[in-house]
Amino acid sequence: MSATRLLVLGVVRGYGRAHGYLIGNDLLAWGADQWANVKWGSIYHALKQLTKSGSLIEDFLATRTEYELTERGELEFQKLLRNAIRRPEHRPDMLGAGLALLPALTRQDAIMLLRERLAALEAQRDDAQVQLRKSQGPEHVWELYTLWGHSAESSVEWTQGLLTRLEEGRYAMAGEPDSPGKPGSWHDLKDA
Structure with missing residues (x-):
């Protein structure tokens, strides 16, 4: 699995429509270059591959190319996110990507996936x-x-500890008020 693929899909999903520079700025602001080895080149490579696979569509504008998630892209995003949360791996990049995008899951789903992770x-x-x-x-x-x-x-x-925090109601999750998990909601969060 690729943390960069998950992160790129998640950022495009979060904004509803995004260009490469916005995606890169967000990921680098999160420190993804440190914990997931995300680089500018890997972001643009992921955008190209995700477009080629049908997970993203691109819209060529006068000054830049913008990307949107397709139905296939939403399915890929959900699969990658769920696996990142449920499957322990020795490298921290997939879990880091999953945690960065955790609010895209409902509270119930996140708790269920974390229980699977705990058992493993x-x-x-x-x-x-x-x-x-x-x-x-x-x-x-x-x-x-x-x-x-x-x-x-x-x-x-x-x-x-994370399970306890989620069970106690910490963090706004998908379907809850003020959740950053709704597709296209990130523009509202940046304006707040």
Whole structure:
């Protein structure tokens, strides 16, 4: 999966219609160049590929090209977003992209996906403990299993905290007042 694809789809969706410079400015303002390795070239490459695949349509204006999400693009966005939230990965870029776009999900969906993530993380943590106990290799290899277990345990704690915050009503989610999750709503947020 590509965090850049998810982020580009999410920004275009958020504005309803966006040009490459707006998309890049938003993503760089979020620090996506640091946590997802997003670069200007990768943004324009994603726009080209997403247009080619039918996820975006482009409108050539006098001074720039603007993009809009298609029905196929909405389906791709939802699939990528849901997988980013539900599937733990060792690299943080997909989760970061998913969190940046989390309000596009309903509260109920976000909670359900985070519970799936939590179960997977708990299984990873438990597996690391089993591997540590049965390891036959050199002692220093134990550090690898200790690291995996520690990382999984830390992720379990963080996920439980986010679940609690969402269950308590934190963050405006899709379908709720003032949510940035509605397609085309970001212009209103910037004007506020």
